[in-house]
Amino acid sequence: MNLTLRIWRQKGPEDKGRMVTYPVDDVSPDMSFLEMLDVLNERLILAGEDPVAFDHDCREGICGMCGLMINGDAHGPQRGTTACQLHMRQFKDGETIDIEPWRASAFPVVKDLVVNRNAFDKIIAAGGYVTAPTGSAPEAHSTPVAKANADAAFEAAACIGCGACVAACPNGSGMLFTAAKLTQLSLLPQGQPERYTRVIGMVDAHDEAGFGGCTNAGECTPACPKGIPLNTIGRLNRDYLAATAKGAGNTPGS
Amino acid sequence: MELFTEGDPIADTKAPAGPIEKRWDTRRFEAKLVNPANRRKMTVIVVGTGLAGGSAAATLAEQGYHVKSYCYQDSPRRAHSIAAQGGINAAKNYRNDGDSVHRLFYDTVKGGDFRSRESNVHRLAEVSVNIIDQCVAQGVPFAREYGGLLDTRSFGGAQVQRTFYARGQTGQQLLLGAYQALERQIGLGNVEMNARHEMLELVIVDGKARGIVVRDLVTGEISTEMADAVVLASGGYGNVFYLSTNAKGCNVTATWRAHRKGAYFANPCYTQIHPTCIPVSGDHQSKLTLMSESLRNDGRVWVPKTKGDDRSPKDIGEDERDYYLERIYPSFGNLVPRDIASRAAKNVCDEGRGVGPTKLGVYLDFADAIDRLGRKAIEAKYGNLFEMYERITGEDPYEVPMRIYPAVHYTMGGLWVDYDLQSSIPGLFVIGEANFSDHGANRLGASALMQGLADGYFVLPTTIANYLASGPLEKVDASHPAAVEARTDVEDRIQRLLAINGDRTVDSFHRELGQIMWEHCGMERSEAGLRKAIDEIRALRESFWERVKVSGTGEELNQSLEKAGRVADFFELAELMCIDALHREESCGGHFRAEHQTPDGEAQRDDDRFAYVAAWEFTASGEPSVLHKEDLKFEYVHPTQRSYK
Numbered sequence: 001m002n003l004t005l006r007i008w009r010q011k012g013p014e015d016k017g018r019m020v021t022y023p024v025d026d027v028s029p030d031m032s033f034l035e036m037l038d039v040l041n042e043r044l045i046l047a048g049e050d051p052v053a054f055d056h057d058c059r060e061g062i063c064g065m066c067g068l069m070i071n072g073d074a075h076g077p078q079r080g081t082t083a084c085q086l087h088m089r090q091f092k093d094g095e096t097i098d099i100e101p102w103r104a105s106a107f108p109v110v111k112d113l114v115v116n117r118n119a120f121d122k123i124i125a126a127g128g129y130v131t132a133p134t135g136s137a138p139e140a141h142s143t144p145v146a147k148a149n150a151d152a153a154f155e156a157a158a159c160i161g162c163g164a165c166v167a168a169c170p171n172g173s174g175m176l177f178t179a180a181k182l183t184q185l186s187l188l189p190q191g192q193p194e195r196y197t198r199v200i201g202m203v204d205a206h207d208e209a210g211f212g213g214c215t216n217a218g219e220c221t222p223a224c225p226k227g228i229p230l231n232t233i234g235r236l237n238r239d240y241l242a243a244t245a246k247g248a249g250n251t252p253g254s
Numbered sequence: 255m256e257l258f259t260e261g262d263p264i265a266d267t268k269a270p271a272g273p274i275e276k277r278w279d280t281r282r283f284e285a286k287l288v289n290p291a292n293r294r295k296m297t298v299i300v301v302g303t304g305l306a307g308g309s310a311a312a313t314l315a316e317q318g319y320h321v322k323s324y325c326y327q328d329s330p331r332r333a334h335s336i337a338a339q340g341g342i343n344a345a346k347n348y349r350n351d352g353d354s355v356h357r358l359f360y361d362t363v364k365g366g367d368f369r370s371r372e373s374n375v376h377r378l379a380e381v382s383v384n385i386i387d388q389c390v391a392q393g394v395p396f397a398r399e400y401g402g403l404l405d406t407r408s409f410g411g412a413q414v415q416r417t418f419y420a421r422g423q424t425g426q427q428l429l430l431g432a433y434q435a436l437e438r439q440i441g442l443g444n445v446e447m448n449a450r451h452e453m454l455e456l457v458i459v460d461g462k463a464r465g466i467v468v469r470d471l472v473t474g475e476i477s478t479e480m481a482d483a484v485v486l487a488s489g490g491y492g493n494v495f496y497l498s499t500n501a502k503g504c505n506v507t508a509t510w511r512a513h514r515k516g517a518y519f520a521n522p523c524y525t526q527i528h529p530t531c532i533p534v535s536g537d538h539q540s541k542l543t544l545m546s547e548s549l550r551n552d553g554r555v556w557v558p559k560t561k562g563d564d565r566s567p568k569d570i571g572e573d574e575r576d577y578y579l580e581r582i583y584p585s586f587g588n589l590v591p592r593d594i595a596s597r598a599a600k601n602v603c604d605e606g607r608g609v610g611p612t613k614l615g616v617y618l619d620f621a622d623a624i625d626r627l628g629r630k631a632i633e634a635k636y637g638n639l640f641e642m643y644e645r646i647t648g649e650d651p652y653e654v655p656m657r658i659y660p661a662v663h664y665t666m667g668g669l670w671v672d673y674d675l676q677s678s679i680p681g682l683f684v685i686g687e688a689n690f691s692d693h694g695a696n697r698l699g700a701s702a703l704m705q706g707l708a709d710g711y712f713v714l715p716t717t718i719a720n721y722l723a724s725g726p727l728e729k730v731d732a733s734h735p736a737a738v739e740a741r742t743d744v745e746d747r748i749q750r751l752l753a754i755n756g757d758r759t760v761d762s763f764h765r766e767l768g769q770i771m772w773e774h775c776g777m778e779r780s781e782a783g784l785r786k787a788i789d790e791i792r793a794l795r796e797s798f799w800e801r802v803k804v805s806g807t808g809e810e811l812n813q814s815l816e817k818a819g820r821v822a823d824f825f826e827l828a829e830l831m832c833i834d835a836l837h838r839e840e841s842c843g844g845h846f847r848a849e850h851q852t853p854d855g856e857a858q859r860d861d862d863r864f865a866y867v868a869a870w871e872f873t874a875s876g877e878p879s880v881l882h883k884e885d886l887k888f889e890y891v892h893p894t895q896r897s898y899k
Contacts, residue, residue, distance in 0.1 A: 012810070030535040032646075038540055038761070045759050045805045045814060053811055055328060057501040059541045061642065062426055063332040078645070085645050110472055111811045118449070121329050125441035129434035130393040134313040134711045137384070137391035141348065144402025154395040154420060157427060161331055190393045 001027040001088060004096040005040065007052055010109050017109070019098070029089035033076065034059060034066065036088055037099075054113040061085040061225060064160030067167065068113055069100040074164035074223040082162065082225045102163050104172035106210040117163050119209035120177060127201030128181040130190050149187045156183035158226040168223035171212030176220040178206050179232035186239060196243035203240055257788070257833045261880040264518070264869055268673035268717075269373035274890055275355070278377040281673065282716055286723035293318035296722055297481040299466055301453045301508050303330030305425070305703055306686025307487025308432035309710030315439035317715060319722075322479055323436070323445050324468060326452045326503055326816075331433040334489060334501040335706060338425025339546035339639070340409060341417035342389075342703040344382040349406060353414040355379045360891050362701060365411045365591055366666075366694020367843035367859065368893040369521070369867070371886060373673055374691050378701075381708040386418055388711055392431040396420050409699040410547050411591035411898075417700045422546050422639045428703055432710070452816065453508045454747075455740040456484065456515045456682070459730050463512075463682035465737060467744045471816060474809040476748075478732035478741050482722055483681045485714065486512060487706075490665035490687040492525065494824045494831065495776070496768025498662035499531060499544040505820035506827050509669050509688050517677040518869035518882060520670035520690035522827065523835035526697055526844045527777050528663030529595035532646055533615040542661040543646055545618070546639055547699040550588045552623035552632065553656070555579050555595070557616050561606035567617055567655050578602055586898040593696045593844045593857075594898060596660035600777050601855065603659075610657045619655035660777060664702060666693040666844065667834075670869040670884075674717035675709060678869070681727075683718055685709035690867070695843025748808045751818045756801035760817045763798045767791065767821070767828060775832050780848040784836040788829055795825040830870060830879060837881065840864045852895070861893050 002025045010017030024040050031039075034056050041051035057065040061082040068083045070076035076086045091097065099113065107115040145153075157180070165176035182199055185191030191198070207213075214233055221230045270280040288296070296319050300311040303325040311323040325333060345358040358379040363370060386404070390396065397405040397419050409417045420427040439445040450471040457465035457478065465480035488508035492498035513519045530545045556575045563570065578598055580587045590598075599616050602608065609615050624632055629652060633640070640651045647657070668690040669677050675691070677684050686706040693701065730737070774780075774787035798821070806812040841850040841857035842864070850858040867884040 028536055028538055030648075031538045032540070035538045035540050039538060041814075042759050042761060045803060046757070048805070050806055051814060053813055057327055057332055057503050058334060058337045059502060060337055060499075060543050061645075062337050062423065063327070063334070063501060065327060065332050080641070081645055085642065087645065087648070089648055114811065117328060121331070121437060121440075121447075121449075124331075124434060125437040129438045130391065131438065132388070132391035132393075132435070133316045134309070134388060134435075134715070135384075137387040140346070140387045140390040141403055143390075145398055146402055147398050147400050150395055150398040150402075153393075154397075154427075157395050157420075157430065158423065160426075161329065184395060185393050188393050188395065190391055 001029060001091070001093040003027055003091065006096065006098045008100040009052070009112055012111055013108055027088050029087070031088045032059065032084060033070070033086040033088065034084050052113065053111045056084055059084040062160060064162035067102050067162045067164060069102065069167060071098050074102070074167045075225055079222065080225055080227055102167035104166045104211070106172060106174065107163060107166060119211065120161050120163065120174070122209055123174065123178055123202050123205045124181065126205035127194065127198035130185060131194060132190070143189050145188060153184045153187040156180045156228060156232055159228050160226060162225065164223045164225060165220035166211065168219040169212065170217050170219065171215060173214045174206050174209070174211035175214035175233050175236065176224065176228055178202050179236035180228045182239060183232040183235050186235065195239065196246055199236065199239040199243050203236070256878050258837065258878045258881050261871060261882050264882045264884050266371065266672045266884065274372060274376045277373050278380055285716055285720035288719045288723045290318050294320065296320065297322060298483050298485060298718065299479060299481040300324070300485045300487060301466065302333060302487035302489060302688070303433070303436065304333035304335035304487060304489060304686060305429055305432060305706030306710040307485070308333065308429065308436050309707050310485055310487060310685060310714050311445055312432060312435035312439050313711055313715045314718070315444035321439070321445045322448065322481065324448045324451045324453060326450065326471060328449055330436055330447060330449060331430060333429065334504055335429045335703070336426045337501065338703055339422045339544065340548040341407065341419035341424045341700040342385065342428060343409070343416050343698070343700045344386045344418060344704065345379055345416060346383055346386060348404060349415045351414045353416050357414065358382060358416065361412050362692070362698060363694070363891040364896060365696055365698040367696050367857065367896055368694065368861070368865065368888060369842050369886065370692055370694030372888060372890055377713065378692050378705060378708050381712045382704050384712060385704060385707045389428055389431050392435060394420065394427045394431045407548060408551060408589065410550060410589050410595070411698040419548070422548070422636065425703060428707065432707070453488070454511065454744045454819065456512045457737045457740045458515055458679065459734055459736045462680045462727065464730055467740050469744070472811050474807070474812065476741060476744055478737045480731055480737065482725060482727055483683065483718055485683045485685060485718070486669065486688050487685045487710065488688050490668065491827055492662045492665050494767070494828050495662040495771045496764050497534065497539060497542050497772070499528060499542050502541060505823070507820050507823045509684070510823040510827055512669060512677065512679065512682060514872050515679065516872070517679050517682055518670035518871050519667070519830060520867050520869045521667040521834065522831040522870070523775070523838060523845050524666035524695045524843060525662060526592055526664040526666060527596040527660040529592055529599055529660050530618060530658045531661035532643065533610055533612060533657055533659040543642065544661070544663060545643060545656065545658060547592065549618060549636060549639065552635070553588065553618040553620050554622060555588055555616055555618055557602045557607040557609060576602070576607070583898045590898045591696060591698060597777055597846060599660055615657040615659045617655040618658045620651065621655070624652065664697055666690065666695060666697055670867065674720065675714055676717070676721065681721060683714055685714050695845055747819070748815065751802070751804050751815060751822070752808060754799065754802050754804065756803045758801045758803060760802055760804065760814060760821050763794065763802060764817070764821045764824070766794060767824060770794070771828055771831070775835055778846050778848050779835045781836060784832045787832045791825060791828050791832065798822065798825060833879065834868055834870065838864055838868065859893070865893070
């Protein structure tokens with residue numbers, strides 16, 4: 001296959017950035033999208049040009065490090081697939097492909113296609129956990145969990161923290177990411193004691209990090225490589241409302 | 255010149271004597287403690303945020319130490335433990351199927367082909383039950399039965415169902431549990447997190463590990479970080495083969511730099527080739543993808559009985575198929591340990607019975623399981639794996655059998671540590687895959703997650719206190735001459751790599767190194783092959799330092815420079831791996847020497863000569879390494895010819 005790539009190049013956070021066109025030939029349909037970029041970079045290096053910086057690591061769709069806007073779609077055209085798992089057989093010979101970084105005010109561009117997603121870590125640090133210091137755990141079977149709840153918690157926990165939901169959202173909102181963790185922990189008995197302080201802490205951290213609010217545009221779930229359901233945001237809103245009413249769960253007996 | 259010389263034997267002096275089931279208790283009691291007020295004054299550096307490093311950093315911070323944590327990824331949540339699919343072993347015996355701490359201990363020592371330390375393995379089995387409790391308390395969504403209790407499944411090398419799992423994403427869920435505990439400590443100000451930072455040198459002051467030199471991968475800034483102790487949790491070195499199931503960034507630099515500073519490297523030739531990976535599709539291939547071993551619970555492995563049978567699998571009748579694992583190993587069948595399954599696949603492909611376009615593949619067929627259990631049940635168990643397979647290959651495994659082939663997956667070798675997980679450098683601790691300790695010559699499936707979390711949550715936080723309690727150490731800062739020297743070395747090396755400006759890319763060298771290693775130091779090794787490999791590696795390394803082209807500068811995000819430093823270290827490691835493989839004139843676990851096999855092609859150990867850990871000491875560049883032997887004593891599990899027939 002022969003393709004024309006138009007790639008966002010930006011030297012650093014201060015640089016304005018621009019799209020640059022690169023033809024690539026001899027692309028095999030069995031290549032992954034990132035392998036196709038590897039081929040381009042090998043060529044650029046030998047030509048003495050700066051290779052395109054992009055984040056990636058596991059290349060099997062689980063670490064969440066890769067993230068590219070491909071023809072305007074987060075992670076490209078194939079549903080439920082990260083950029084690293086996208087294969088070139090999804091494209092046509094002769095096609096022009098636009099490749100851009102995630103665009104969101106909470107994810108500043110570091111270089112080319114690399115962005116800073118540290119804001120996600122801050123949301124987790126603000127409550128996305130169960131306080132269970134090592135050594136304090138009771139016997140695992142002392143608290144059974146209904147299978148339906150365990151399965152739904154797992155479904156929400158499958159989030160890989162890639163940021164596609166934010167990139168796809170017209171408001172640059174991180175609500176699907178935040179709601180996924182809240183849903184996982186609120187469905188499990190272990191998550192109950194901190195349920196309401198957690199939702200307040202995480203939502204506040206989300207807003208402070210510069211993410212936009214959720215207006216139910218619904219662009220996030222289709223872009224999510226793990227298909228985190230939109231109804232997790234409904235759960236978040238219910239818990240947030242309840243927490244506000246209860247004074248963040250600090251009232252005994254609430 | 256000789257390839258190596260032999261030095262004094264070494265021994266683990268930390269494991270207490272006495273009955274094996276009392277040793278960890280005894281050690282915990284005898285280990286000195288640090289009082290909570292003093293912990294606040296002590297800093298511990300932890301490099302790596304996978305299961306071992308993440309859990310260790312969180313736990314040390316919970317205990318009150320000041321922790322500085324480093325990872326090369328943009329977030330600690332992305333360490334490669336996240337990709338582990340199948341599960342985590344624990345001797346809970348929830349199935350009432352005869353499991354026990356002793357059986358997990360026994361299976362692990364046997365599975366490791368009698369090349370691991372009994373004391374360490376027993377402790378691992380003991381602690382395994384606490385890990386499950388800990389993870390459940392954190393909200394890890396393990397698979398559950400309808401009654402609400404935890405589900406388990408069986409895994410290679412075991413006849414009991416002791417593997418806990420979270421669909422095909424167990425590593426992800428366990429890592430997120432540790433990551434969340436870590437983020438909690440970051441939020442509380444107890445851990446200083448440094449993502450996108452890479453350790454490039456170890457700082458030793460008065461014989462003790464006191465710091466590291468790191469590069470900020472965004473700005474290129476080099477800084478020296480000092481501490482009271484250093485913990486390396488930087489993972490394995492499978493990427494020396496270029497193609498492996500490891501993440502692209504996985505590298506040996508942290509442990510190799512420590513090795514060059516005096517930490518012994520143990521059993522580098524013990525590498526695990528995983529039997530169920532998606533075969534290579536072409537020269538562009540950048541990594542290999544694992545299909546979880548759990549698939550062997552329901553999938554049946556086969557090849558055509560006749561050579562060169564090019565028919566589509568559905569046209570090959572039952573009587574024309576060779577379910578070779580079931581045929582050769584009737585009692586374990588498709589669930590034989592990884593080393594055995596991998597070699598069997600290689601053998602049938604070498605006979606010309608491989609399948610797929612490259613003929614380097616065997617079928618993993620779910621047709622029987624789908625008939626027996628229904629498609630829905632298979633989807634529930636393996637849905638995400640089947641989807642992943644289809645995305646990569648373009649084939650639907652519900653309709654056509656999967657094609658699989660072995661690939662490099664895990665490295666049992668690593669820095670030598672004693673029972674306290676302390677390396678041969680005082681104050682340098684090594685945990686998880688980065689150390690050599692528990693898996694001997696072959697790791698059982700679902701045991702890596704167990705070991706990483708055992709080390710990080712339970713073992714290291716206890717044993718490191720014993721070291722820190724011997725303090726207080728003299729205060730030193732980055733202006734200490736040893737720290738300045740380490741930093742200058744790092745800066746010089748970066749300048750040297752940037753100055754070559756040759757005509758070959760880093761990846762082209764890495765790929766060529768990988769081919770040499772796969773050919774001669776992979777699934778089967780021989781004296782002639784290893785000698786050839788050593789010559790080829792040396793020549794290629796020389797060429798690398800003359801011809802590599804690294805673009806850009808050191809003062810920016812420069813992925814080509816990052817790779818160059820890592821590959822330079824892989825060259826040195828590769829040579830040591832081949833020397834280790836050459837000196838070990840026996841076959842054991844993942845190390846199979848063509849000259850040492852039983853008449854029916856199984857690994858032939860030589861316990862009289864090789865029942866030891868080979869711990870290698872670095873002397874100087876270009877000088878032969880020194881071999882120190884740690885004799886292994888088996889008091890509880892007596893070495894036998896491993897049989898899974």
